[in-house]
Amino acid sequence: MTTDTATHYCLNLACGSARGQVAAVSQLLDAHGAYIEQFSVFDDHTTERFYVRGVFSLRTEVQELRHAFGALAHTFPAAQWQVHDLAEPTKVLIMVSKFDHCLRELIAQWRRGELKMNIVGIVSNHPDLANIAHAEGLPYHHLPITADTKPAQEAKLERLIADTGAEFVVLARYMQVLSEDLCQRLHGRVINIHHSFLPGFKGGRPYQQAFDRGVKLIGATAHFATTDLDEGPIIEQSVERVDHADTPQHLSQAGRLVESLVLSRALRFVLERRVFINGMKTVVLR
Incomplete structure (x- = not known):
């Protein structure tokens, strides 16, 4: 995929640890046409908290993806999340x-x-x-x-x-x-x-x-x-x-x-x- 004309975003997620979270996040991004360029995760076994940072490009409006991710994050324990537009200083x-x-x-x-x-x-x-x-x-x-x-x-x-x-x-x-x-x-x-x-x-x-x-x-x-x-x-x-x-x-x-x-x-x-x-x-x- 050529991303020159796409907008780049960063997804941050912190939530309680549970099975299937990586798959759920990546599948949602893919379903909304996001091209994942970076994807890092860390599961802290001592606190049972799960962290995700994903950088992706998108040619369409991000609001629909934000809405869908909000619904997904609601299913994760004690989730905190944001999607940042990397073009905005x-x-x-x-x-x-x-x-x-x-x-x-x-x-x-x-x-x-x-x-x-x-x-x-x-x-x-x-x-x-x-x-x-x-x-x-x-x-x-x-x-x-x-x-x-x-x-x-x-x-x-x-x-x-x-x-x-x-x-x-x-x-x-x-x-x-x-x-x-x-x-x-x-x-x-x-x-x-x-x-x-x-x-x-x-x-x-x-x-x-x-x-x-x-x-x-x-x-x-x-x-x-x-x-x-x-x-x-x-x-x-x-x-x-x-x-x-x-x-x-x-x-x-x-x-x-x-x-x-x-x-x-x-x-x-x-x-x-x-x-x-x-x-x-x-x-x-x-």
């Missing part, structure tokens, strides 16, 4: 403080078409990185915060998320902890980068802590933000080898590189609809 809001390395990498990959998203704005509690946003023609929202103004600041943030239609919020070294209530309301939508191969070296001066302990590997972890600080479901991790000769400055430089890599890779997985939250962990279907 996902709306993403990026939050930063003063560090710019993750922001610059995300913008560079977005400009190259490697991250299929629409950056609807950049939010910061500092004015320092406004020049980057202005140079890229992106809206910059300076929302300063203190302990006393945090509820009002987060209310403005929530309004901004709603007004821009952002589906995901990326904390690209945003050095503030989101409130418990906000984390709950944005469950599964906030992606954070942590300067460690979790768990380890939490809090301030992580690279000084790593230096003091004489580590041989440093790393970074991208995860969904939850009410537990830096404990959310992990999306992606990576490490970089270091040794006794590296200073805290060298560790910080290496850390910035791995942070940028891990965050951009995690966001790509999310944008490609590969990531499912499975309790306190994730399933990432390749």
Whole structure:
């Protein structure tokens, strides 16, 4: 089948495990004229949850298929599903403080078409990185915060998320902890980068802590933000080898590189609809 003129979609399904689910899904797609290009599944025996990611092309309207799949999914235990049009960029809001390395990498990959998203704005509690946003023609929202103004600041943030239609919020070294209530309301939508191969070296001066302990590997972890600080479901991790000769400055430089890599890779997985939250962990279907 030639798919040049077809529209590409991604089907995501998470449900309780049962016999015949792969056959039922593939048969329904075939019956509606879908050409399946990718199809990945995972059955988690510990939680008895079943996950499907399927990419397919379709020359006809997708609404009839959506309706039919809704009826099929209703027969699966505790099913959650979506069909995404892959031609539509996902709306993403990026939050930063003063560090710019993750922001610059995300913008560079977005400009190259490697991250299929629409950056609807950049939010910061500092004015320092406004020049980057202005140079890229992106809206910059300076929302300063203190302990006393945090509820009002987060209310403005929530309004901004709603007004821009952002589906995901990326904390690209945003050095503030989101409130418990906000984390709950944005469950599964906030992606954070942590300067460690979790768990380890939490809090301030992580690279000084790593230096003091004489580590041989440093790393970074991208995860969904939850009410537990830096404990959310992990999306992606990576490490970089270091040794006794590296200073805290060298560790910080290496850390910035791995942070940028891990965050951009995690966001790509999310944008490609590969990531499912499975309790306190994730399933990432390749």
